[in-house]
Amino acid sequence: xxxxxxxxxxxxxxxxxxxxxxxxxxxxxxxxxxxxxxxxxxxxxxxxxxxxxxxxxxxxxxxxxxxxxxxxxxxxxxxxxxxxxxxxxxxxxxxxxxxxxxxxxxxxxxxxxxxxxxxxxxxxxxxxxxxxxxxx
Amino acid sequence: xxxxxxxxxxxxxxxxxxxxxxxxxxxxxxxxxxxxxxxxxxxxxxxxxxxxxxxxxxxxxxxxxxxxxxxxxxxxxxxxxxxxxxxxxxxxxxxxxxxxxxxxxxxxxxxxxxxxxxxxxxxxxxxxxxxxxxxxxxxxxxxxxxxxxxxxxxxxxxxxxxxxxxxxxxxxxxxxxxxxxxxxxxxxxxxxxxxxxxxxxxxxxxxxxxxxxxxxxxxxxxxxxxxxxxxxxxxxxxxxxxxxxxx
Numbered sequence: 001x002x003x004x005x006x007x008x009x010x011x012x013x014x015x016x017x018x019x020x021x022x023x024x025x026x027x028x029x030x031x032x033x034x035x036x037x038x039x040x041x042x043x044x045x046x047x048x049x050x051x052x053x054x055x056x057x058x059x060x061x062x063x064x065x066x067x068x069x070x071x072x073x074x075x076x077x078x079x080x081x082x083x084x085x086x087x088x089x090x091x092x093x094x095x096x097x098x099x100x101x102x103x104x105x106x107x108x109x110x111x112x113x114x115x116x117x118x119x120x121x122x123x124x125x126x127x128x129x130x131x132x133x134x135x136x
Numbered sequence: 137x138x139x140x141x142x143x144x145x146x147x148x149x150x151x152x153x154x155x156x157x158x159x160x161x162x163x164x165x166x167x168x169x170x171x172x173x174x175x176x177x178x179x180x181x182x183x184x185x186x187x188x189x190x191x192x193x194x195x196x197x198x199x200x201x202x203x204x205x206x207x208x209x210x211x212x213x214x215x216x217x218x219x220x221x222x223x224x225x226x227x228x229x230x231x232x233x234x235x236x237x238x239x240x241x242x243x244x245x246x247x248x249x250x251x252x253x254x255x256x257x258x259x260x261x262x263x264x265x266x267x268x269x270x271x272x273x274x275x276x277x278x279x280x281x282x283x284x285x286x287x288x289x290x291x292x293x294x295x296x297x298x299x300x301x302x303x304x305x306x307x308x309x310x311x312x313x314x315x316x317x318x319x320x321x322x323x324x325x326x327x328x329x330x331x332x333x334x335x336x337x338x339x340x341x342x343x344x345x346x347x348x349x350x351x352x353x354x355x356x357x358x359x360x361x362x363x364x365x366x367x368x369x370x371x372x373x374x375x376x377x378x379x380x381x382x383x
Contacts, residue, residue, distance in 0.1 A: 059362045063310060070306030075298045096298070099291075103298035107306070114373075 060115055067111055068104040075100015138330065140323040144247055144316070164251070167243045171232040200228070204368065211372040212379060219375055222262065226255065227368040234315065234360035238353075246363075247315040249308060256308035259371050267378035278381040307370055314363045318356045325349040 015023060079096025083089040148160035182197035190198055204224045208216040230246060237244025245251050267275040279296040280289065328345035332338050 056362070059359075059366055062314060063306075063366065066306040066310040066313065067302075070309060071299055071302035074302040074305055078298065078301070099295055100298050100302075103295045103302060106295060106299050107302065 063111060064108055067107040071104035071107050072097065072100040075103060138323065138327045140320045140327065143243070143319060143323060146248075163243045164245055164248065167233065167236055167245050168251075171229060171236055171245065174236070175228050175232050200224075207369060207372050211369070212376045215379065216372065216375065223368060223371055223375075226259075226371060227364055230255070230311065230367055231361065231364035234364055235357075237315065237319065238357060238360060244315055244319055246311055247319055249312040252308040252312040253304070255311075255367070256304040259307065259374060260304040263374045263378040266375070267381060270379060271381055275378075275381050278377060303374060307367070307374075311363050311367050314359055318352075318359050322349060322352050322356060325352060 075096045075098075076093065078100075079093035082092040082096070086092065146162045146164050148162055149166060150161035152158075152160050178193075179197055182193045185191060185194060187194060201224070204227050205217065205220060208220060208223060212219070233245040236242050237247065267278075271277075278300065279293050281292060281296065284292050325345045325348050329342050329349065332342035332345065
């Protein structure tokens with residue numbers, strides 16, 4: 001054992017000050033690299049979630065449009081049919097067209113509420129990008 | 137320019153005339169039969185092994201089962217599983233039809249409103265029958281919300297009835313419009329590539345619509361799945377209304 005002179009006074013397994021410094025340097029280096037990898041993964045996840053959200057957003061948009069238009073059409077058709085039966089053209093058509101519009105807005109509000117619930121359930125209420133926190 | 141609507145043409149493969157009704161076997165019927173055969177073949181192969189540790193194909197079958205079962209349990213609850221065969225069949229049929237439509241040259245069954253309207257009508261009638269069978273006249277509570285002052289109740293009820301009747305319309309139009317629009321867009325962009333290639337020096341631009349067409353194809357696959365999902369999801373919600381009309 002041709003070690004440095006002070007090594008003989010230490011318990012087995014203990015490090016010299018230089019060794020400890022090197023070791024701590026490696027630990028903090030590793031910590032930094034892990035942090036980088038984690039950050040990169042988070043960014044990937046966020047991008048994935050954004051893409052999924054955009055696809056779903058488009059589907060929701062189409063759903064909303066169909067919801068409103070369908071009710072207006074159904075209202076108009078009912079009014080037109082009643083006019084045709086009762087011979088009261090065009091009054092019932094006008095009335096039911098407006099009622100159809102009201103029903104469409106009702107549909108919109110309902111599906112919006114449902115969408116909101118689904119959304120909060122699937123994301124825990126967080127929207128879009130994760131904003132870096134400057135407080136710490 | 138190639139006609140973007142041409143792909144939706146229906147032609148008779150085997151003309152059949154039944155008591156004056158035209159019930160010919162068309163290309164649309166062919167692809168519906170194909171969808172059923174593909175589904176049947178897939179699930180026969182996938183469930184043949186019945187292994188405790190599933191193979192890849194078996195886990196696909198199990199995932200699709202769990203997917204629909206979860207949807208039902210989430211929106212209706214345990215008793216919703218009674219509708220599982222119906223809802224699962226709907227989901228798989230629409231999904232497979234949409235996916236078959238993504239094969240170049242194939243016919244997209246769900247891009248015809250008569251098909252989606254028939255599917256939506258089945259759902260609508262199921263809701264009516266189940267609703268009245270389960271709740272009797274209490275089913276009408278669906279149209280009479282709680283806590284509405286008596287003097288505007290007739291108006292609100294009328295609006296609720298129109299809203300209820302509009303369901304099968306929006307249910308069918310959504311699926312049909314998405315599939316139709318997507319396939320037309322794809323065809324139009326494909327047509328641009330061909331037109332640019334035939335336009336002399338403008339041919340250098342032809343990769344641009346080609347790239348767009350590739351991106352749109354990926355989007356269309358997403359839409360094909362998403363619309364099958366949305367249709368099934370709404371079916372679950374409507375069935376929930378049939379079982380619990382009070383909300």
